[in-house]
Amino acid sequence: MFKEICSFELKTGFKKPATYIYFGILFLLTLLIGLASGGFFATAKSDSNVTINSAASVAGVLIGTGGNIFSILVCIILISIAGTAIQKDYQYNIYPLFFTKPISKAGYFWGRLSGSLAVAVFVFSGLALGYLTGTLLCVGKPGVGPFKLMNYLQPFLLFTLPNIILLGTIFFSLTTFLRSTMASYIFAIIFMVVLVASGAIGEDMDHKMLAAMLDPLGEKAFRYITAYWTPQEKNNNLIPLTGVLLYNRLLWIGVAVVICIVGYTGFNFSQYLQPLRFFKRASEADWNADPAKKYDRLPKVMQNLSGNSRWVRLLHLTRFEFRKALKKPFFFIILLLCLGMLVLTVRLNDLFSDAPTYLVTHTIVSMVMGIFPFFGMIFLIFSAGTVIWRNKETKMDELIGVTPVSNSLLFLSRLMALSLVLLVLYAIAALTGILLQLYAGSGTVDLWQYVVAVIRDFFEGIVIIGACLAIQCFTTDKYLGFFLSLVPILLLPIVFSFLQWNGDLYDFNGNGDMRPYSDMNGFGGDFINWPFFRVYWMGMTGLLCMLGILLYPRGKERSLKARWRLSKEANTFRFRLLLALLVLITAGTGAFIFYQQNILQDASTPKVQQGLQAAFEKRYKRYEGMAQPRIVSVTVDVELFTKSKSFHARGLYTLKNKIGQPIDTVYIKYEAGKKSRFRFLKSWLQVPATLISNDQEYGVQLFRLQQPLQPGDSIVYRFDVVYSPRGLLDRIHSEVVSNGTFISNALFPMIGYDPRLELGENKARKDYGLPPKARMAKVDDTLARRYNYISHDADWIRFEATVSTDEGQIALAPGYLQKEWKAGGRHYYQYRMDSPILNFYSFLSAAYRVKKDHWNGVAIEICYQQGHEYNLDRMIKSVKRSLDYYTKNFGPYQHRQVRIIEFPRYRQYAQSFPNTIPYSEDIGFILKVKEGPGKIDLPFYVTAHEVAHQWWAHQVIGGDVQGSVLMSETMSQYSALMVMEKEYGKDGMRRFLKREMDHYLRGRTLEGKGELPLMLCENQQYIHYNKGSVVLYALKDFIGEEALNNALRAYINKNRYYGPLYTNSVELVNDLKKATPDSLQYLVSDLFEKITIYENYVKALDYKKLPDGSYKVTLTVGSAKFYADSVGKQKRAAVNDYMDIGVFAEKKANGNENPLILQRIKMVQPEQTFIFTVHQQPVKAGIDPYLKLIDRTPGNNVARFGTTPEKVDLDPNKPQLNFQLGDADE
CATH class of the missing domain: 1.10.390.10 (Neutral Protease Domain 2)
Known part of the structure; x- marks a missing residue:
């Protein structure tokens, strides 16, 4: 009967419209990705040496589309196809027909499984076929290689097909064995946890192989074996089924086989088996033991004919649905998984991250509210379908259909109940975060951050609930509803990303641009964006819900046409009035957002930006070689207004003719645009000159001097500029913040044409008719060497600045404080540099605490946020060690001061200005430094690097x-x-x-x-x-x-x-x-x-214990040297190089290596054998063990005794697969 059952399952699957909807959406998704990647659409282009139709690129699309969250969609499709293959027999009560007929258990089980998997393969073939079609339509465009069918077929067979078999088999077996799809839902969530955990483990360099093995989908195994592939290797090689990828595929296919066998063995081919119960129900005997209890448990019926009866019914229905949802095992499992995932995230972050952060409030909040809303979304998607279709599945639909309860009450009660469940989940999340932070003892608990996070995510969750409920009402199948619910949440963002549609009005459930919380700047007063976007998206969701109420699946009517016909009764005047109100609110809010973002501001896409760059170059490229004076002195007066997020700057540049010819025209480039935040009140030269051009669109002024500037002469240029946000919603983009402003002279006018402002992507330049750049x-271009790489309009300058800020803050700039005063509620600081500096300076302002120290007469200051004292001593120690080493080895330090200044975490870097080092709060101030061998002291290192820039x-x-x-x-x-x-x-x-x-x-x-x-x-x-x-x-x-x-x-x-x-x-x-x-x-x-790449490897190693207790070590090593071109194509060269060779015992107690032999040898042949005598038992040995030379497979430089080193392929252009850093130690 296998053939007949399988055939029946195939016919049933291919009759379902959902099958073709799944296929069509997946096909369309990858079709758009292929077209966008191939340059089919008018989008911004970037240069790449990897063709989009190589096997590596195709594999990346098939297994990596959308990241881990994409696996939710995969699970939903497979549950609906394979997970319900036998479950639907129970749902439609036809299982007795199968179980009482002469059908074998094997034929029934394997026939259903095979047929459902075949349907699933068809559905997911849409991914490969869509991308194939998209790339074929782009053949001939840059970045598209020659067509090779195997580039598409092999990744599909290697990843997509095994993953379908793996997950489909698991979902089929679980649902069949337990006769409940709940088990599949739970496994899908556990599956997500495994993916996230393997990703976290893979962040650690020494555990990438473990992460690759743990990933069920094989993505991390694929990334592992291709991690070091050059563009040339990616373009010319298929994905090899070897090494960790082979082990990964075998492992997880084996898991699927085991689960399938267990499922088949445990499957009771009987109609009397009951579904698994997580909570025991009262038996019929218990129920009949005391007949009086029957009546005690019945609800008391009370008539309510008052006008508020609708509200009473709504509250009763909401309470019923709320209690039912909370009592479901699914909720508790989600909660436990969230708690477990949180603990796992914290632990893995501490174990595998080189530089974890202290568990301050915003760190905990970001962890907690990154995990709970994610799994909460999964819960809501499944719960929405469950509550909408429960009545039909429990055969209560006809009874509910004839009750005097309106569709709106049924819909709203479910919406309110799920919202309350979500609120409970988030409240538990906040409480867990607080307890975790108290346990860690990492600073003061900021309750306000938890409150804001719960409110923010709760209202975002309401939108998801409403959308999911409405979508379920639009469909005739619960699982199709699950799938379609992910379209706005998952698929549309992917498509919009590839198409570079970045408008906030169609970024589903988005909040516009919002900065992360900063301990320095808090929420920064920029939360004003959030209410407008919440009203907009809740209004949009409200409209969906209104339509969902009209199409609510009630009674036996399943088709949308029939439901629409019945909806006329609900389409009352009050309903239409509410609908009009929602339209008005949504349209009004959307219009306000559009006005703020598109009318007041320059709403620019990457494509528009590239067009502006190209137009600027075409218009002004001719001025590139025009002789210009250089800035030799800068005096600026900067007023920072942190409350209004604006600044006012007045500047004076002294310009000197430092070339051997007169200059008659001065070119000024300033920040501009049709709707720029900059308003230049004045921009002028203090000599007789004519303004011959003032291009406010591109920010270019051209002054013609009445008397040409002679060599050695100077003139003065002045500017007066105001910077302020354009509109209410633009405050989030301001360079000036409430506490922690950090701006630089990049915002001030420049002298002369700067080619670095030109369009740099050659693919895009070709589209605009520009030559490659x-x-x-x-390196030997003498014309370009007239300029330093920091600034084209100055060499070394004199610098003086007066900076004012709001009272209570400290304003800082390079130089030494000359004067400080207060006036009119503002605080003024005057700085002057006593030695030449680059035309490279910054201004910062915040309510700082200051920690001071000194080194040989050099003042050391750290300006920091209170509460961020964790690494101050470490930073000061690094400054001292750096000054000591650099002064001794490179020459004297040119300043009398080193100042480290903290700025908010919106930017993740440190930057060295003259005697001033702005430093992000997340880079060093709240990093948790691990003690022990091999641990990286990141604050110490970053500080040493930035201090080194004072020389370099x-x-x-x-x-x-x-x-x-x-x-x-x-x-x-x-x-x-x-x-x-x-x-x-x-x-x-x-x-x-x-x-x-x-x-x-x-x-x-x-x-x-x-x-x-x-x-x-x-x-x-x-x-x-x-x-x-x-x-x-x-x-x-x-x-x-x-x-x-x-x-x-x-x-x-x-x-x-x-x-x-x-x-x-x-x-x-x-x-x-x-x-x-x-x-x-x-x-x-x-x-x-x-570009020199080595292939150093161990060919063989052995040791023999000698009678005197020493050990004779025989070590055969090999070395090959390659020279690579710009795309990674390699040519082998003769090796005649010095390198190290070593034999090691067990590591020392402190974790450091314990070399028994470490000496430098010269490799004069491709392979050589060395014999050593050591007096301790050796554990491992190798060539270049400390990786001093660039090695294309560094993991095979060292091998352990007792193992057989893998054979190394020395083909210069054959990719190496199996060895990454850390493997020998594992």
Whole structure:
């Protein structure tokens, strides 16, 4: 009977409209993704070297669309198809027909399962077919490679098909065994928890393999094996079914098989089995034991003919639904999962994060209200369908249908009941957060944050409840309603993201732009946006609910046409009046938001921004080579008005002709736009000049001097500008905040045409008829080297500023405080710098506490938010250690002060200005530093890096050419690493350098234009930060710290405050070569001038215990060297390189490595065997064990004795799969 049952299941599945709706929506989703990725629509374009139709790209779409939340949709579809394959026989009471006929249990069970899985495969084939169609329509466009069917078929067979079998089988087996879909709902939620947990575990570098194995969908296993693939490898290779991906697929298919077998074995092919009960019900015998109890338990009927009877019925129905929802096991399971997930998140964050934050209130609130609303949404989606369709499923629909209870009462009672349940859930969430914070002892509990979070998420939840209930009323199938409920919540945001539709009015249930809570700035007074968006979306939901009331599924009428016909009775005058009121409220609120965002402001999409950049370039590119004076002195007066979130700035630039020819025209670029927040009251030169152009759309002024400015002469330029938000809803975007303002001179006028304002994406430039543009000028471009990479309109300037702020706050700027006074309720500060600085300065204001210290006459100050004292001593210690090391090795510190200033967490970075370092509250102030070996002290490191910029950038600055960041960011990285090493030892640096190499190898896979050698880096962070750390640390190790630092000191002395022509990376590398022995000249070239990748590996290892108790170690290692081009295509080179080889015992008690042998050898052959004698039992051994050289599979450098190292494929362009950082230790 298997064939007949399977055929019947297929026919039934393909007769359902829901099957084609599922398929169609999934097809349309990936079709739009494919079209948008291929440039079919008029959207902003970005450069990428990876083709959108490569196997890696297709796999990313099929398993990663929408992230973990997308799996909710997958579960809903599979529950509706596979989970109900047998359950529907019970629902429609036809199971006795099957169970009493000569049908075998095997034929019935496996036939139903096979048929339902086949239908599910058809539905999810829409994902692959949609993306295939979308990319085919884009063939010939940039970023689309040649068509290869296997690029689509293989990811579908490798990921989509096994995942359907896995989840479909589990849902089928659970529902069949327990005769209840509740088990499938619960498993779906547990499945989500596993996905989230595996993601959290995968954040830790040493546990990525574990995370890859734990992920049921295989996404993290896919990311694991392709983590270091270059664009060339992604474009030319299929996904290999090997290593951790193979183990992952086998593991979870095995889990599905086991569950399926258990489900089949436990399936009782009998009509008398009762569904699983979580709570015991009273038996019939107990019920009949005392007949009087029957009447005691019956509700007392009381007639109520008063005018308020509708309200009484509504309250009674609401109470009934509320109690029923709270008593359901589903609610308690959701609650327990939320609590468990919260504890798990806190624990995993503490275990696997290098820098967790202290559990201050906003941290706990973000965790709690990130978990509970997410699982609450799942609960609401399922509960909405349950309460709407319960009467039909329990055969009560006809009885309810003839009662004198209106559709509106039935609908509203369910809406109110689910809202109350949600409120209970959120109240428990807040209470849990408070208890957790008290247990952690991390600062004062701010109850107001919990109250605001509960109110905010509760009203957002009401919108979801209303929408889900209404959608269920629009459908004829509960599971289709589940699926459609996710369309506005999940699918539309994905589509809008790819289409770059970023309007708040169609961002379902959105709140517009809202800043996160900051301990410094609180909610910032910017909560004004929230009420307008809540009214708008609740109004929209109200309209859906009104329609839902009309189409409420009542009685036996299932079709929408029949329900619409019956709805005329509910369509009363009062109903239409309420409908009109809702339309008025929604339209009015929407119009107000539209006016604020589109009329008062420039509502700009990425595409519009690219168009403006292209138009600006076409209009003003001709002025790029025009000679311009340089700013040599800046005097500014800045008034910060934190209550109105505005500022008023008056500035004076002294402009000097520093070139050998007269200048007759001055080009001024200022912040502008048709609806700009900037209003330039005045902008003028204090010499006779004619304003020949004032383009207020693009912010360009051209002044023609009556007398050309002669070489060496100076003139004065003045400006007077007011900055203020445009409209009520624009306050959220203001650069000025209530407490913690941080603005820079980037907001002030610039002199001369700056090519960095041009459109940079070459795909987009082609659309606008512009030629390709390099990220930066060539390293030897002498014209570009006339400018430093920070500023095109100045070299080194004199600086003075007067900054005023609201009384009670401290205003800060670079320089030394000259004068301070109060007047008119404002606080004034005057600062002056006593040495030349870059044209790079900032202004900050907040109600700061100040912690002071000093180092050799240098004042150290930390301006911080009260309550953020956690790491102040650590930061001061880092400043002292940094000043000590840098002064000793690089030269004197140029200032008398180092000031660290906290600013709100809206921006996640620290930035070094002259003697002033603004520092985000989340980066260092509330980070929890872990003690112990291998732990990274992030506040200490970041502080050391920013202090290093006082030498590397603020004393020596490169020209605006390739490689300029080598002399600023990379050298600051090296400097900070050396301070870290002195503080924590060499073993303490190993994990940091492993992380840096990991980030570099991952970063090069995402390169959009082309990877370049470190010496030619074009502000590519994965190169100048991550690779730079590894390279400079390796160079130090090979030539010695003293030799390297002496070369760097000489380089600084030669280029301090020098320019133009500004120095470049070629000069620095040449100086490094002079400090390097002849035998290591190849190393400098490999590290800086080429993209060099090694494949160092262990081929075999063994040891034998000798009679004297020592151990004879035999170690065979191999090394291959490759040179890569910009897209990762590799060419093998002969190896003749020095590198380390080591043999290790068990780690020391403090967790540090315990090397028995660690020596430098020269690899002159691809593979060599070494024999050592050690006096302790060896545990592991390898080549380049501390990863000083860039290695394409760093996890196989070291192997443990007693294991067989995996064979290494040395094909230069075959991707390596199985080894990432941390594997050897696992």
